Amino acid sequence: MSTDHANQLGIPPDPRGDGQAFELARIWSSQGHQYFVLNVAPFTEPAVWGLCALDLMKHAARAL
Secondary structure, eight states: OOOOOTTOOOOOHHHHTOTTOOOOEEEEEETTEEEEEEOOTTOOOHHHHHHHHHHHHHHHHHHO
């Protein structure tokens, strides 16, 4: 089974070349719903996830 999807985003160049890189989250929108997949194992401190969420919102605001 293929894990590729026509609307899947690409991996940025730096993580692509880093054998130690790992994916933290995916967010999909389908039929009016959002689907979240989180890899919480690397960071067990809740504050780290708060910082990740804040960084995500800053990037979204800059992009808009």
